Amino acid sequence: MRAAVLHEIGNDKLDLRDDVTVAGPGPGEVRVRVRASGICHSDLSAMTGTLPAMAPGVVGHEGAGEVVAVGDGVDHLQPGDHVTMSFVPPCGHCPDCVRGELNLCAVHVIDAFTTARFRIGDQQLFGFSGLGTFAEELVVPAPAAVKVDPDVPFETAALIACGVLTxxxxxxxxxxxxxxxxxxxxxxxxxxxxxxxxxxxxxxxxxxxxxxxxxxxxxxxxxxxxxxxxxxxxxxxxxxxxxxxxxxxxxxxxxxxxxxxxxxxxxxxxxxxxxxxxxxxxxxxxxxxxxxxxxxxxxxxxxYGSAHVERDTAAMLRFWRAGMLDLDGMISRRIGFDDLNAGLETLRDGSGDVIRQVVTFG
Incomplete structure (x- = not known):
């Protein structure tokens, strides 16, 4: 499948490949076909090393898509469900989650630095922030996939996943x-x-x-x-x-x-x-x-906006439906996978009036 790979921290371009694979889902995981991914400044920060990231790895962390498979033990999602993807999924059991500070849960975040979900042949690739939404498909812990109604456009749902919740x-x-x-x-x-x-x-x-x-x-x-x-x-x-x-x-x-x-x-x-x-x-x-x-x-x-991701994703969509939150107007450009590096350069330049660029996958 296609995926954008960062081979070394400090590289200013991603390697756009079509030979990346992803394994799973295993127990407690879901596999998602990515339909849209926002290009966020945090992706640039991962490439420069400002934010912690593992290389080689697949970049991207603001995405939405469709569930294609679920692992054992996952009963709240099924193939065909539309989801956004959270880079800080709550485990539900750690001290932070028990206190109600779900955005501080580090269980799955730590796992993202030890578990490589992508591969090129025998080479392991990590997903940035436990995701890697600049790929056509990815496997995530089930709490990272937040179900949304099927009438919500994938581009709209993708924005909520990071920038809007934050x-x-x-x-x-x-x-x-x-x-x-x-x-x-x-x-x-x-x-x-x-x-x-x-x-x-x-x-x-x-x-x-x-x-x-x-x-x-x-x-x-x-x-x-x-x-x-x-x-x-x-x-x-x-x-x-x-x-x-x-x-x-x-x-x-x-x-x-x-x-x-x-x-x-x-x-x-x-x-x-x-x-x-x-x-x-x-x-x-x-x-x-x-x-x-x-x-x-x-x-x-x-x-992450001190967010409870399930609760607040639903709230953002209610604001959107009520006309109180303009998500569609935030999308300045829709680009294809082949234009991803050009989109990163536009964000890096920072001199225009671009709010969010969204990469769409067919």
């Missing part, structure tokens, strides 16, 4: 934004647009989108931002909109020390700074001990 979840689950709040969002890519939409759903009345690429400003406003500015305009915007007090919530969707620090500096005393972006392990952010206690601000990490 962004909207950061607003509703992590920050628990209150109606009437003010917010500032750093980064207007796919996850940033999802944060903006989440803020609109939550009833925020002031939503400032920040991005150095001015082509993204009108896009951000289309999805709910009330204002869109470049980083050098933030201070004046804060003065005009908050009388220099700062915003109730600041969302960093970049994962860089400068934007995290900016979120802190431009949130009000007693406000919340929500770190959504995936930063580098050695990227350090500096705060003084005095300002940490004196300003009474909250710094909140948000992994």
């Amino acid at each position: 962004g909207v979840g950061a607003v509703l689950n992590t920050a628990k934004v209150e109606p009437g709040s003010t917010a500032i969002v750093y980064g207007c890519g796919g996850v940033g647009i999802s944060v903006i939409q989440g803020l609109r759903i939550a009833g925020a009345t002031t939503i400032v989108a920040v991005d150095p690429v001015t082509a993204k400003h009108d896009v951000a406003k289309r999805f709910g931002a009330t204002h869109a500015v470049t980083p050098d305009q933030v201070e004046e915007t804060k003065h005009q909109l908050t009388a220099s007090q700062g915003f109730d919530y600041a969302f960093d969707v970049v994962g860089a020390p400068a934007t995290i620090r900016a979120g802190w500096d431009h949130s009000r005393r007693g406000g919340s700074v929500v770190v959504v972006g995936a930063g580098k392990a050695d990227a350090m952010v500096e705060f003084s001990a005095q300002e940490l206690f004196l300003h009474d601000k909250k710094i909140l990490g948000s992994l």
Whole structure:
């Protein structure tokens, strides 16, 4: 089958092959035919080593498809079911799951670094984040396949799998934004647009989108931002909109020390700074001990939007059906498998108004 293989961390292109195989499903697993996969910035981060990934391996982690086979012990799914795929599937039994923090479950995540599900001949290949959605088929633990209604387009379902759950979840689950709040969002890519939409759903009345690429400003406003500015305009915007007090919530969707620090500096005393972006392990952010206690601000990490994947996937689809969440409008380009590297380069360039590119499989 076709699959996009990363042979070594640091390679800037994927090897698009047609001789990759996948084994299974075994007990507790399902085999899924991938129909659509979003190209997410985390895929680039896996290629560069910013996020942990195993090589050689198949990249891609934001996908949806159709179940083609189920292993022993799987009774909630059957061939023909449409599913999205979660890269943080809950085991249901570990301390994190028992506490209700399903997005922190590491059981299947750890297994993804020890179990190679793909092969080229005798060579083993891992799936990025336990998935590998840049392949025509893949085998995943059953909790990673989240059933959706058959009338939901595969492209729409794919977006929910990562970017939308991460962004909207950061607003509703992590920050628990209150109606009437003010917010500032750093980064207007796919996850940033999802944060903006989440803020609109939550009833925020002031939503400032920040991005150095001015082509993204009108896009951000289309999805709910009330204002869109470049980083050098933030201070004046804060003065005009908050009388220099700062915003109730600041969302960093970049994962860089400068934007995290900016979120802190431009949130009000007693406000919340929500770190959504995936930063580098050695990227350090500096705060003084005095300002940490004196300003009474909250710094909140948000992994996968603090999501309960079954519950929140269903919620996103209800928002979509009610016209409150524009998923279809987030798809900037639909491309074929052969154009995958070009799509990654477009994302890497970051200079246009592309929100999400989706790879579709026939």
